[in-house]
Amino acid sequence: MKAHFLRPGKLLPALLVAALGACDNSTSTDYDPAAHASVNGSVQSGTTPLAAYEIHLYRAGSGLQELVASTSADDDGAFNLSFAIQPGDTQSVYYLVAEDPVNGTAGHYDVSLAAALGTAPQAGMAVVINERTTVAIAYAMAQFLHDDVQVAGTYPGLQNAAATTQNLADRQTGQVGEVLANEPNGLDTSTLRTFNSLANMLAACVQAQAACEALFTNALTLGGGAPANTLEAMRNVARNPWQNVGALFALAQTAADYAPHLAASAQPVAWTLAVRYIGDGPLGQQLDGPGNVAFDAEGNAWIANNYEFSLDPAAQGICGGRQVMKLTPTGGTPPGAPYGNGGLYGAGFGVAVDAQGNAWVGNFGFQGASCQNDFLALSHSVSKFAPDGEALSDRDTGIVLEGLSMPQGMNVDQQDNLWVVGCTSNSVVKLPGGDPQLAQNFDDLGLQKPFDIAFDSRGHGWITSNATGTVVEVDNDGKQVGEAVSGPGIVRPMGIASDSQGNIWVSGSGVLDPPCPTPNPDDILIRAVGENGELNDSAAVTLIRTEGEARTVSTFGRTLAGPERHGLRLPWGIAIDGNDNVFIANFAGQRLMALCGVREEFCPPGTATGDALGSDDGFPSDALTRNTAVQIDSSGNVWLTNNWIIDAFSNIGRDDSHQNNPGAHAMVVYIGLAAPVKTPMAGPPRRP
Template identity: 45%
Template sequence: MRRILLPALAALVCLPAGTSYATTSHSPARQCGVVRTGAAPIAGAEVTLYQAGRAGQLPRVLAHARTGSQGEFGFPYRRPADPTAVLYLTADEGVVRLAAALGSPGPSDQPGSPVVINERTTVAAGYALAQFVDGRGVAGTYPGLQNAAAISHNLADVSTGGIAPLLAGPPNGALTSTLPAFNTLADLVAGCVAGQTCQALFTFAQPPGKARPADTLEAVADIARTPGNNVAGLFALAGVKQPYTPVLTAAPDAWTLAIRYVGNGRELDGPGNLAFDADGNAWVTNNYQYSPSPLASVCGDTKVVKLTPTGQDARGAPYYGGGLYGAGFGITLDPKGHVWVANFGFQGSQCPVDASLFYRSVSEFGPRGAVLSPPSGWRSGSIVQPQGTASDRQGNIWIANCGGSSVVEYPRGRPELARTITPPAALRLVKPFDIAVDPAARKWVTDNGGDSVLMMSADGIPQRSITTGGIRRPLGIASDSLGDVWVANSGILAVPCGSDSATDFADAVRNPPPGDRSVTMIGPDGSTPAQPFTNGGLVLPWGVAVDGDDTVWVSNFGGGRLVHMCGARVSACPPGYRTGQPISPAATGYPSDSLTRNTGVQIDPSGNVWLANNWLTAAVQTNPGGHEMVVFIGLAAPVRTPLLGAPRRP
């Protein structure tokens, strides 16, 4: 791409109507900006404004123009009538394609804000829109595509071409390595813009078994989707041209970008699990009352947090009442969008409250946070220390009654019809922890105290207890679209319900004895492989999620890493991979210093992987809670939400 090395523009002003341009229509709506590589303007680039396509459709060209000698461009265009339309800009010359995601169009009587297109905005767009970029452009469905465009603005500020405020400062910024990794990726693109590294970049970015990227935007999206591919080679290329700093000083284990969300910054303390609504908002359980000090005496939290896809509190959030107290791993949304939260009764070691007064309920909220359960919560069904909670497609609510050795069902979400399901002695259920619903609507319940998984019929009849396949102290469980279920075997973690206390749990975490850390796949017929799946990335595995391609994601309560595994649908895995083989680096998973001790993991409609920083790495029991949700950008195949049973593509 040709470059004219002139001083950067001091300000961007939309060009007058007489400026030369090409356009598909005539309209008062205007867009202007400048194209740069680092601080240097790029002249002669072909800038195109697109409306992203719907799933399976090509994007639509709204306008185009060439940049002037200072990299400037401007054009009128017809603003789409659809308020959910996603607009993006590209700047092209040859194999170089820079990009900036704009998002949804603004009011029709206002001009578009001036935009900078550069390597940083290209990396932001390529990662956030990774699951929607292919050789034909950008296309996808609501809400994943729209949310992805908005999330790109958490990485790069398109008004300046600089680092976005969320990435620039706490809890990100200098506190994690994500910002230098982001700059290093921008430098990687800059080498190609300079005409020095394009062919090597496309070779190293090419995913195994897939086509070679045709331009720099595709290359960035390919790196985002396969971050463990050719890591060292890409790192070496990034050193050729370095207009952006600070940068990584050594090659990472993988090219992931993980950002932390904290909502209003005064609410998350021990986030346990999350569930997404139909718009991609994250509803998050929270163990403890917020305090920034681990030495503060905290009791159980009395709120549920709702975060927008970009990490801010939703309108009116957080939400209080309805019996909430010390919620743990249990949260689900039903087909009506109602949110159900299990009140486990978590609290710090010095809290004077008798938790047994509160850990006997679930709470219900409407889609906008209205409290629907009474002040003491829904208590029907002899609930004691409830944990995993799931809704099926009929709206039946299923609750793992960890302290009561049973499963409670609220048929059609009606607590007054509650039934308590206690398996017969032959199907021993000691400490039910999590519940998954498979495509046939059967329920699968992990038994943390019995080293087993209980299989139940669609209507809740206990059928079989699975003890084979290396199941040991199981925690999270998730179904794939083929009817398999995937179990996280912590190996040693005895959850603090029933006869096991929080002290016992904390001791096990501090001094973990040798044990099996693994994942077990259970087939639809209840069969298991002879041995569980193991790899070096698994360190106290806790949560499990299955994405829209049926690949498997595992969070860890130790080690600060996320693990990605090939699922039962091997056609979605890299060529030659087998079921259970790690796709993430086998020795480390996808590590990140954004992570602490993680419990819940879920996939959103944009393909982002969310994890709950539940505990601090060095936890003190007065207040062991972590304070962030961590989001790996563009890493997984999107999932339709709310998740009602097995995952489906949006």
Template identity: 45%
Template structure:
């Protein structure tokens, strides 16, 4: 991120600095719209004078170079003014860096003369794009933490760079954390379902205090040493230190907390050290639509489509019937235009939702409903629904039927346009070639009982878990049965995902029976009785692309009741848990992307706890978006009442994973 003469500063800018203090914008292509931005650099309420403030446009694509748009120096009261020409691209990402020469106790107007004096450890940041520019931009420790986490997967020593939609979506998420107009906590983070209902706001403030300990004291070396990721260079400033913490949030967590306690500038703060510095945001859409979200699938623009078990009801004691809407959220957690969407045969969707190669969304109508709902679900649990990108139903009023579809659960789509459905109630899968339901056919899977999770690998093969048979079935792109895998720790398997090399990663719940066929949601609830720790059989099984499983399943890292699985752009494995308020992160088949010495299958998240959050409840689906955010669904409440056991939020770990290309059409890989 640190600027270097001859690399990021243009010759025109240096010439302007040498000519006088006007700080006019450097030369940029003619025809761009003139713009101006006033702002102030602060640490808490104290102004920071003498800061070198630079406005950048992020680089395009991986390895792209940021462009300097304007430069100024903050006055004694911390204020500055930037005159520049706005880029033509409305999705261009703009950000501001405020550099100081080192620890500053007086926050006065002293400083260095121009960018050539840069080199101290204090760099504060704020994202200018992604939301309406405020009349006055505040740059402080809170805006720095927001920029570091939201842009964590696009930020390096050379600056911020990346491709669309991941980078602009990430910039927009920064405004869910910090309010750049006030320097305070953003409204979304400050209010329910966040605010005082979870510890995230206090954690966010504690991270800001951690950076403030360097700005106002002599703890910079300590901060940079503690934040340094194993196997990586020492970060050279506060911004890059926060980025390193976002990448490896479990590293030195307790020591960083102790350091943050030396500067209590922002309140409320955490009373005790977290197990990891993951920043978990809850999204609830319009506040009265999510009830038992089951899973998520992302479209090409990074919008999240979510299945919904039940019709929304705020009272868990009042029976609810099956959900009759599919939910679509923008990358920042708001309802997409017109959402939620209804019709097309929707009823009680479960774990099955996918987005195909044409960017249309498919939902499996399992027939979920709360105990006491008077509706007979039998006629409604035998279809799948399809929706256009704008939410218009493309399936008939009773959904697409046939092809053995009974209590459908997991769904997957491949690059050719084929959509697959795991038929939990008929021990088969449905193959829908090119999304043409009229050509769909049933494929019996004798090696599976209660097919549940589904994923496509890079070769176009389908992998399906059998929750009732402790097995996994591999199906060729043409529907031919290829292999049935048993043993290797497979025990009540649920979700699964494939990586960029064609390996499958399968979650083993150990005890959880999916409620299809002769099992009910009540049986699932009964299996949770006496829950006080990980159950026997809890693990993750890796199966090679050739169908050969690893000799032993993987455990630890926070595995409690594993359900959903996702693989990020570094082939790192993320596992949602139906208990324990945690998500696990395991090293995948690319150990080079893991902490030094970590082998495939070993935990990256803290052993024994994983990444915990009081914003999480009982999670089923987990998915990664193009910005590197990890999305989970609060499917059930912690104490589920069967009349309406549904949870009411999506939970997003900001910047925690390597970005992926969406929609997911087989395997992993970066955008």
């Protein structure tokens, strides 16, 4: 079998490569005017230098990538590159590819390793290219690595993806990145071990051509095509993590260059990388019960948070959180975050970002069981924050909206109107253009415990009515369209989302009873479904197709007797990616579930709409706890809220009840798993 990584001359035949006259043997394209940067690097497999490897530096953006400079590693695997960069260019992404000098020969599996430099490289950068940095770029930039490993993408998704590589592998040392190496990741979850096993999978092939056959015959494209080289192989694993897991795991077990790795008894269900984000520092931004997340135009994550912070689930007097959290696209803390002083109290599922970049948060009134605050008096408002975190609502009351009580889901439509669902007021409030003075409360829609709202391609809103087991459609004036939609899978519905084709997807929990008007219930389940939701035979996702007032309802439920959609345990939030595939958060079972959407060409061959996307078990991870929301960013990362701890219902009725502070403390991000979505969201998902 022969596969080839395209040579620079084949890749860009019209590219002019000129010598810089530097003291090394690199070449670079000539820019005028120009600044200069340089890289002092090494290429290695594990701790073994890779002599004579050909090193190519590329610049990528929204168009075709460009070759910037080339050189060769010496006998110790070391290399130096000097190259020109355009002054003021802060958006181009630079990355290195190291190729085996015998690539392209008959019968040889082509070995290509890589490392991302990010944007605006500087003089004297130190870089190690190895299997870890290759896995990092293959996962974080999976949605931007195209055929023949061409890299291209729009701002800010591509740039944020390149920055995310540093969370996985430190490009300066080739070691595990700081975020992945330390708490709340590190040895607290299996993700670090999975990452090192992926690196070992590559190392086996890099060090012995005989091992490459297992990689190249199992790390395939969605359509079953073989990779051209090892970088493309790892990209395929990242995009299709359910594929040939056993064979790839066996290959990973044949190398031990990177540790700690997965034990022989710990074969994963899928090759996903789920990383916890909390912000900078040991406690980060002190998340306690993150309920939902919305992204701004730069890819920053604005997070609604239930409670005041404490790591003790039995802590007394834990009241509603009074801050909105904001994480950078790579999980760090931006200046001043978290932000308060906007009248915020006990946010739930409601958070949205408007076209101006303002963040809106619903004040649900969440608080611990032993808090003595009058939550009913604090749950009639929303809070508003400027893009820099400045509070734009009253510091004591927020923006009080007449008729609204205990807001949950909220969303912005295509006309930049904000809509807020009142779970206790059984209504939905519209703020035209985000103006509270023009607010309209629609309370005649037959809603009972409404929970979430989404907008289709016509700008119509669709609202889940949990207690009635229905979905209600309204036009842009708030008038009901047709009859409320019901179906066998719309049982205790929670989250709702639209796809790019104008269809509506509903998350049917089967058993969840939203905690309104009581924000600290002893339980929120109408019947027992087992600790992991394994007994929930009502878990389902429903697709509603519309033609005017005519609707076609399709139910995709979990079957207890068979494996179908076994990863649907306790569905809550739901999101659609840029390929219209469907992702579901579970409040039990510690797994993300994914279904094939209406565009079946983006699903594995033979997979139909509503089938599990690759794995009927979903994508389990011990990084997850009890998840309410799932959203997708512009880099293709899938974000989930670790809302409550696993044992949130322990010690009910006692002073040390975990309902005093059931909140969990992290966001969990599946790196590069989905097709990117343009943010902020307004209506159906759009590709960037």
